[in-house]
Amino acid sequence: MAVVMLDMLGVRCPHPVLKIAVMAPEMTPGDILEVLGDCPTFEKDVRVYCRRMGKLCLSVMDESENKKRIQIQF
Amino acid sequence: MSKNTILCWEVFKCRQMDCPAYKSKELHCWLHSGTQCRGEIQGKFIEKLEMCLGCEVFKRNMGPTEMGATCELIIKQFNHYRSDIERRDREKAEATREMEAGLSEVFEALKQISKGDPTVRIEEDSGLDLIRRLKQFVNATAENLGEIVDLSHEFAMGLAEHFDVLHRVTSGDLSARVQSTSEVELLESLKTVTNHMIGSVALEIDEKRRTEKDLRESESRFRMFAEKAPMGISIMQPDFTFEYVNPMFTEIFGYTLEDIPDRGSWWQKADPGGKYREYHERCWEEELMAATPEKEIRPEKLAVTCGNGEEKIINFRPVILPDGKIFMTYADVTEQTRSEEAIKESEEKYRMLVENIQDGVFIHQDGIIKYVNGAMAGMLGYSPEEVIDQPVENFIAPEEWPFVEEQLHTEKREYTVRMVHKDPKISVFVRANASVFQYRNRMAYIGTMKDITQRLRGEAEKKKLEAQLQRSRQMEAIGTLAGGVAHDLNNILSGIVSYPELLLMDLARNSPLRKPLLTIQRSGEKASAIVQDLLTLARRAVSSVEVVNLNDIIMDLLGSPELERLQSFHPSVRIETELARDLLNLSGSPVHLSKTVMNLISNAAEAMPEGGTVKLHTANRYIDQAIRGYDEVEEGDYVILTVTDTGIGIPQEDLDRIFEPFFTKKVMGRSGTGLGMAVVWGTVKDHHGYIDVVSEENLGTAFTLYFPASREDAGKKALPVGLERFHGRGESVLVVDDVLEQREIAAAILTKLGYNVHTAASGEDAVAYLQTNKVDLLLLDMIMAPGMDGLEAYQRMLEIRPGQKAIVASGFSLSSRVEEIQRMGAGPYIKKPYSLEKIAMTVRSELDK
Numbered sequence: 001m002a003v004v005m006l007d008m009l010g011v012r013c014p015h016p017v018l019k020i021a022v023m024a025p026e027m028t029p030g031d032i033l034e035v036l037g038d039c040p041t042f043e044k045d046v047r048v049y050c051r052r053m054g055k056l057c058l059s060v061m062d063e064s065e066n067k068k069r070i071q072i073q074f
Numbered sequence: 075m076s077k078n079t080i081l082c083w084e085v086f087k088c089r090q091m092d093c094p095a096y097k098s099k100e101l102h103c104w105l106h107s108g109t110q111c112r113g114e115i116q117g118k119f120i121e122k123l124e125m126c127l128g129c130e131v132f133k134r135n136m137g138p139t140e141m142g143a144t145c146e147l148i149i150k151q152f153n154h155y156r157s158d159i160e161r162r163d164r165e166k167a168e169a170t171r172e173m174e175a176g177l178s179e180v181f182e183a184l185k186q187i188s189k190g191d192p193t194v195r196i197e198e199d200s201g202l203d204l205i206r207r208l209k210q211f212v213n214a215t216a217e218n219l220g221e222i223v224d225l226s227h228e229f230a231m232g233l234a235e236h237f238d239v240l241h242r243v244t245s246g247d248l249s250a251r252v253q254s255t256s257e258v259e260l261l262e263s264l265k266t267v268t269n270h271m272i273g274s275v276a277l278e279i280d281e282k283r284r285t286e287k288d289l290r291e292s293e294s295r296f297r298m299f300a301e302k303a304p305m306g307i308s309i310m311q312p313d314f315t316f317e318y319v320n321p322m323f324t325e326i327f328g329y330t331l332e333d334i335p336d337r338g339s340w341w342q343k344a345d346p347g348g349k350y351r352e353y354h355e356r357c358w359e360e361e362l363m364a365a366t367p368e369k370e371i372r373p374e375k376l377a378v379t380c381g382n383g384e385e386k387i388i389n390f391r392p393v394i395l396p397d398g399k400i401f402m403t404y405a406d407v408t409e410q411t412r413s414e415e416a417i418k419e420s421e422e423k424y425r426m427l428v429e430n431i432q433d434g435v436f437i438h439q440d441g442i443i444k445y446v447n448g449a450m451a452g453m454l455g456y457s458p459e460e461v462i463d464q465p466v467e468n469f470i471a472p473e474e475w476p477f478v479e480e481q482l483h484t485e486k487r488e489y490t491v492r493m494v495h496k497d498p499k500i501s502v503f504v505r506a507n508a509s510v511f512q513y514r515n516r517m518a519y520i521g522t523m524k525d526i527t528q529r530l531r532g533e534a535e536k537k538k539l540e541a542q543l544q545r546s547r548q549m550e551a552i553g554t555l556a557g558g559v560a561h562d563l564n565n566i567l568s569g570i571v572s573y574p575e576l577l578l579m580d581l582a583r584n585s586p587l588r589k590p591l592l593t594i595q596r597s598g599e600k601a602s603a604i605v606q607d608l609l610t611l612a613r614r615a616v617s618s619v620e621v622v623n624l625n626d627i628i629m630d631l632l633g634s635p636e637l638e639r640l641q642s643f644h645p646s647v648r649i650e651t652e653l654a655r656d657l658l659n660l661s662g663s664p665v666h667l668s669k670t671v672m673n674l675i676s677n678a679a680e681a682m683p684e685g686g687t688v689k690l691h692t693a694n695r696y697i698d699q700a701i702r703g704y705d706e707v708e709e710g711d712y713v714i715l716t717v718t719d720t721g722i723g724i725p726q727e728d729l730d731r732i733f734e735p736f737f738t739k740k741v742m743g744r745s746g747t748g749l750g751m752a753v754v755w756g757t758v759k760d761h762h763g764y765i766d767v768v769s770e771e772n773l774g775t776a777f778t779l780y781f782p783a784s785r786e787d788a789g790k791k792a793l794p795v796g797l798e799r800f801h802g803r804g805e806s807v808l809v810v811d812d813v814l815e816q817r818e819i820a821a822a823i824l825t826k827l828g829y830n831v832h833t834a835a836s837g838e839d840a841v842a843y844l845q846t847n848k849v850d851l852l853l854l855d856m857i858m859a860p861g862m863d864g865l866e867a868y869q870r871m872l873e874i875r876p877g878q879k880a881i882v883a884s885g886f887s888l889s890s891r892v893e894e895i896q897r898m899g900a901g902p903y904i905k906k907p908y909s910l911e912k913i914a915m916t917v918r919s920e921l922d923k
Contacts, residue, residue: 012190013223014230021234025241040191045227052231052254053238 001030008037017045027074038067046070082131176205183212192220232261248276306404328381344378365394387411438466439518455496503527564885565813568907570598572819575910621786625653646685653692658783660713662761670757673750674717681721691716711783723771800914802829805850809833810840812858837867844874852880865895
C-alpha cells in the first residue's frame with residue numbers, strides 16, 4: 001500500500017479531479033492518493049469523484065488559506 | 075414707454091407677431107421669457123443673458139430702472155442657482171458614498187468569482203442604478219459561471235468515469251461499465267457508445283478466448299494424433315523449412331527435425347541420384363506454390379531413400395494450410411505397392427491368358443452376360459462390348475435354351491449347344507462347361523466354351539469323305555469297266571457316227587436313204603453320249619458345259635423314245651409337269667441333265683407299281699439359307715426341279731444309301747443298273763447344285779434339285795456350219811491310229827475336206843515316216859497298243875521335227891496324259907467319235923495358228 005502525493009494548489013477545478021483520474025490507473029487497490037488543493041470546489045469535486053468512481057474518501061483536512069488536504073483510497 | 079425706448083421688432087424688422095416682445099409696447103424684451111430671438115437658446119437663462127447683454131436694443135434702452143430690474147432678475151436667478159447647486163452637492167455626496175459601497179461589494183464578489191467560486195451572490199438593492207445593475211450583472215455572471223463550472227465538472231466527472239472504466243477494461247475487467255447518468259446528452263451518448271464498445275470488445279474477446287481455447291485443444295488433439303499417427307506427418311513453412319515432423323516420419327525415413335532442417339537437405343538424402351529432384355523443383359513445387367487450401371494438390375507416389383539406405387515407396391499427400399504452411403502426410407506403401415504390382419502382374423497374366431485363350435470364357439449372372447473374352451465374342455461374330463450386359467438367351471439357339479437352362483441346374487453343367495451367330499446363316503456349335511461361383515456377392519456362372527463347329531464339320535466331312543471314298547472305289551470299278559470298253563466302243567461308234575455324215579454329204583436331198591442314215595447317226599451319237607455318261611460317272615467330270623434351260627430339257631425328254639419306252643413299262647403312271655414360264659437358265663451338260671431327269675422319272679415310276687402320278691415342277695428360287703442336309707449353301711438364284719411321286723416311299727434306313735452306285739431295289743433284269751441315282755447325285759454335284767429328298771412310306775417321295783442359275787442366254791442349237799470355210803488347201807496330215815477303221819474314217823473325212831492324208835498304224839510307224847517326210851499336222855490317237863502311245867510318239871517326233879503341229883484324238887484317255895502332251899506343244903484334244911464339222915474346225919484352226 002503506497003501513499004502518493006498530488007499537489008493541486010493554484011489549479012482550478014475541475015483540473016484536480018481530471019489529474020486524479022489520470023493518476024488512478026497507476027494506483028493499485030489499497031493505495032492512497034493524498035491531494036492538496038485550494039480550488040473553492042475542490043472538496044466537492046473530490047467527493048463526487050470518489051462516489052462515482054467507487055473510491056473511498058478517507059479524510060478532508062482544512063489547512064490555511066482555503067487549502068484542503070484530501071486522502072483518497074483506491 | 076419713454077420716448078427713448080427702442081422697439082426690438084422695429085430695429086430687427088421682426089415680423090414674429092406671436093413673440094411676446096412684439097405685442098408688448100413696453101416690454102423690455104431682453105429679460106422676458108418666451109421671446110423668439112435666437113430661438114434655440116430661449117429658456118436658457120445664462121445664454122439668453124449673455125445674448126441680451128450684448129444686444130443693441132438692450133444697450134440703447136438701458137436705463138437705471140431697467141438696470142435695477144435686470145439686476146434683481148439676475149440675483150433672483152443666481153439665488154435659485156445657488157440653492158440648486160447646494161442641493162446637488164448633497165445629492166452627489168450621497169451618491170458617491172452609495173457607489174463606493176456598491177462598487178466595493180461588486181469588487182468582492184468579482185474577486186470570489188475570479189477565484190473560481192461561482193456560489194457568490196450579492197444584494198442587488200442600491201439607490202444607484204448603475205450599482206444595482208452592476209450587482210445584477212455580477213450575480214448573473216456568478217450564476218452563469220456556476221452553470222459553466224457545473225457543466226465542466228460534469229464533463230470532468232464523466233471523462234474521469236469513462237477513463238476509469240476504459241482503464242479497467244484494458245486491465246481485463248470486461249464487466250466494467252459506465253454507470254452514472256448525466257443530463258448532458260453528449261455524456262449519455264458517450265456512455266452508450268462506450269458501454270456498447272466494451273460489450274462488443276468483451277464479446278470479441280470472449281469469442282477470441284473461446285477460439286484460442288478451441289485452438290489450443292485442437293492443437294493438443296492434433297499433436298496427440300500426430301504423435302500417435304500411423305503415417306508420417308510434417309509441417310513445412312512456406313519456404314519449405316521443416317517446422318514439425320512426427321515420430322512416424324522419423325520411423326519411416328530415419329530422420330529427425332535436426333537431420334533435415336528443410337526440404338532441400340532432405341531431398342538430397344531422399345533422392346541421392348537426383349532422379350526426382352529436378353522434377354520436383356520444376357513441376358510439383360510449382361504446383362505446391364500455386365496451391366491454395368481450396369485447391370487440391372495431386373498426391374505423388376515416389377521411391378525415396380531412407381536414412382538406413384533402404385528404398386521405400388511413399389505416398390506423398392500435401393495440403394496447403396490457411397496460413398500458407400504445407401501439411402504433408404507420408405504413407406509407406408512399399409509393401410502395398412509391391413503387392414499391387416504382384417497382383418497387377420498376376421492379373422495381367424491371367425487377363426492375357428483369358429484374352430488370348432482360344433476357348434471362350436464367360437461369366438453370366440441372373441441370365442445376363444457380365445463378361446466374355448474376345449474369343450467368346452468372336453466365336454459369335456461380335457465384339458465383347460456388344461455381348462456384355464446382354465441376356466444369355468439372346469445367344470443360344472431358341473430350341474436349345476430350355477436344354478441349357480436345365481443343364482445349368484445340374485451338377486455337371488457340361489453340354490453341347492448350338493449358339494446364334496451375328497450372321498444368322500452361320501451355325502456355331504460349342505461345348506460349354508460352367509461352374510457356379512460368387513461374383514460380386516451373388517451367385518453367377520463362370521465357364522468356358524469351345525467352338526466345336528469345325529470338329530463336328532470335320533467329323534461330318536470325314537464321314538462324307540469316307541462315303542466318297544466308298545463311292546470312289548465303286549466308281550473306280552465302274553471306271554475300269556467303262557474305261558475298258560469305252561475305247562473300243564467309241565472306235566466302233568465312230569463308224570456309226572462319222573460314215574452317215576460322209577454319206578449324207580453325197581446324198582441327194584430327197585434321197586429315201588437320208589432318214590435312215592440320220593437315225594443311224596442320232597443313235598450313234600446317243601450311244602456315244604451314254605458311253606460318255608459312263609465315263610463321266612466314273613471320272614466325275616462334266617465334259618461339255620453350255621447354257622441350257624431345264625424346261626427345254628424336260629420338254630425334249632417328254633417326247634423322247636426313252637420316255638415312251640419307260641411309259642410302256644408303266645402304263646398306269648401319269649406324268650404331269652408344272653414348269654415355270656420364266657425359268658432361269660443354268661450352265662450345264664444337257665446330256666447329263668436329261669439323263670438325271672430321266673433317271674428321276676424312272677425311279678418315280680418304279681416306286682408306283684400300282685400306278686400314280688409323277689410330277690415335274692420347276693421354279694426359280696433365291697436361296698440364302700441352308701438346305702436340309704447341307705451346312706452351307708452358296709447364296710444366290712437357283713433353278714429348282716422337284717420330281718414327286720405318290721409311290722411306296724423310301725424307307726428311312728435306305729434314304730442315306732440311295733445315291734450309292736449299284737444300290738438298287740428295283741427288279742433286276744427289268745430296269746436298274748444301280749447307277750441311276752448315282753448319276754443323279756453326281757450330276758447335281760458336278761453342277762454345283764444341291765439335292766433334297768423327302769419321303770414317307772406309302773405316301774410318296776419328292777426329290778428337289780437345286781442348280782445355280784445362269785443369267786446367260788441359252789445357246790441356240792448349233793446350225794450346220796458351211797464347211798467350205800474349213801476346207802484344206804492341200805496341207806499334209808498324218809493320221810496316226812492303231813485301229814484301221816479309225817484311220818480309214820479320218821483319212822476319208824480329211825481327204826474329203828481337201829487335205830493330203832497319210833496314215834500310220836502305230837507310233838513307231840509315224841516316227842519312221844517323219845524321218846523322211848514332213849507333214850503339216852499330226853492327227854494323233856492317244857491310246858495305241860502295243861508300242862508307243864500318242865504321248866511317247868509325239869515326244870520322238872518332236873525330236874525329229876521340233877514344233878511339229880498336232881491335234882490329239884481319243885475315245886478314252888486320262889486327262890493328265892492329254893494335258894502333258896498339250897504342254898509339249900500339241901494342239902486341241904478332240905474326242906472320238908468326232909463329227910465331220912468338229913474335225914474340220916479343229917484341223918483348220920490348228921493349221922491356221
